[in-house]
Amino acid sequence: MDTRMQLTRLRHTLLPGRGPLVRSSDRVQAGLLLLVVLLSLITAAGAVLFGIGEHSAAAAESRRQTATRYTVTAVLLADGPVPAAAGRSGTPFGSGPTRATWRTRDGQQRVGDVEAAAGTVAGHEVEIWVDETGAPAERPLTMAAAVIGAPLGAATLGAAVVSFFVLAYRGAVHLLNRRRYDAWQREWAAHGTGTTHRGDQRP
Known part of the structure; x- marks a missing residue:
């Protein structure tokens, strides 16, 4: 699936519209996807701020250890x-x-x-x-370790939280798909009740 198809599918998922074929579960899925996107953006911003704070603290600790050890x-x-x-x-x-x-x-x-x-x-x-x-x-914390370690830790934490959101969204979509499939099966069974097949003709 190319990038254009993926973007088109994402747009239709986020904006299912109000047509007669749009199901309530489609709107629920759109709301969940929007929530995941917003939470992921908030998490990314929080990870950046956390990384900046951790870097400042680690740099200060490196200077202190280097000066005293x-x-x-x-x-x-x-x-x-x-x-x-x-x-x-x-x-x-x-x-x-x-x-x-x-x-x-x-x-x-x-x-x-x-x-x-x-x-x-x-x-x-x-x-x-x-x-x-x-x-x-212990050997003093080097400035290089402070520069690399803090952003790496923040990025790892942010990626873990976003991955949790994505997995939760996929689990919810799986449940919605199950409900949609069951509803489709019930509608098909109700529509097929009382029909007569050609091979089942009686004298």
């Missing part, structure tokens, strides 16, 4: 976790929390658990991120 070199006080079974490449993998010590920016000595690769031994140096208090922290 920094890297230090930690020295393991114990061996790292035992390597797990090797994968297909034959390389052992795995990591886990391991006791270590490090110094903060102002020279304070800290001791705590840091993430160390499997197979590392005591005395091994690892680079870690710490926050303004000197405690281990």
